[in-house]
Amino acid sequence: DTEVTQTPKHLVMGMTNKKSLKCEQHMGHRAMYWYKQKAKKPPELMFVYSYEKLSINESVPSRFSPECPNSSLLNLHLHALQPEDSALYLCASSQDERMNTEAFFGQGTRLTVV
Amino acid sequence: GEDVEQSLFLSVREGDSSVINCTYTDSSSTYLYWYKQEPGAGLQLLTYIFSNMDMKQDQRLTVLLNKKDKHLSLRIADTQTGDSAIYFCAERPRSNDYKLSFGAGTTVTVRA
Numbered sequence: 001d002t003e004v005t006q007t008p009k010h011l012v013m014g015m016t017n018k019k020s021l022k023c024e025q026h027m028g029h030r031a032m033y034w035y036k037q038k039a040k041k042p043p044e045l046m047f048v049y050s051y052e053k054l055s056i057n058e059s060v061p062s063r064f065s066p067e068c069p070n071s072s073l074l075n076l077h078l079h080a081l082q083p084e085d086s087a088l089y090l091c092a093s094s095q096d097e098r099m100n101t102e103a104f105f106g107q108g109t110r111l112t113v114v
Numbered sequence: 115g116e117d118v119e120q121s122l123f124l125s126v127r128e129g130d131s132s133v134i135n136c137t138y139t140d141s142s143s144t145y146l147y148w149y150k151q152e153p154g155a156g157l158q159l160l161t162y163i164f165s166n167m168d169m170k171q172d173q174r175l176t177v178l179l180n181k182k183d184k185h186l187s188l189r190i191a192d193t194q195t196g197d198s199a200i201y202f203c204a205e206r207p208r209s210n211d212y213k214l215s216f217g218a219g220t221t222v223t224v225r226a
Contacts, residue, residue: 042216042217042218045213105156
């Protein structure tokens with residue numbers, strides 16, 4: 001199983017809503033990542049979790065709150081987002097945070113903030 | 115992606131070879147990657163090459179690395195319509211080895 005599963009695939013939320021994105025992998029990977037991708041742009045790193053602890057926060061606004069409940073799951077909690085936060089949110093995992101082997105990406109959650 | 119540059123578009127006839135080029139700036143990069151992204155989908159790792167290699171072949175894919183010129187290329191033999199996608203080149207610099215630095219992506223269109 002070399003799959004990273006993200007839910008939901010699509011999400012529309014209002015600026016006052018609270019929602020969560022979910023990511024799951026069962027490859028035994030100890031590093032998990034959140035990326036944000038705007039249309040026709042490359043992915044931009046948001047957060048890195050290593051062994052269930054947040055190791056990197058790329059100066060992401062606090063309206064995005066990551067959580068790693070266990071080694072297989074990674075959540076991204078969303079609150080009071082802005083329309084410019086609309087994007088494809090990609091989760092990835094790798095054996096460890098040095099990504100010295102393959103990094104596997106999920107299919108993404110396409111988020112629209114209205 | 116300012117440290118990794120790619121041409122934005124490539125159009126190729128079905129059955130021909132495609133060559134996608136990439137230049138990078140960090141000579142200490144240890145791994146270089148090629149990802150494929152189909153419309154509305156996530157990124158699929160196609161292949162990667164370690165910096166001490168010059169070439170890597172995997173079925174229809176050939177990666178060439180010229181470390182002197184910091185140039186990476188991906189050749190797709192016998193290009194098919196299913197190869198139409200955006201292809202991202204990425205480097206993993208030694209200075210920030212948790213982070214992939216992506217190019218802007220090359221949109222490959224395969225015409226019949």
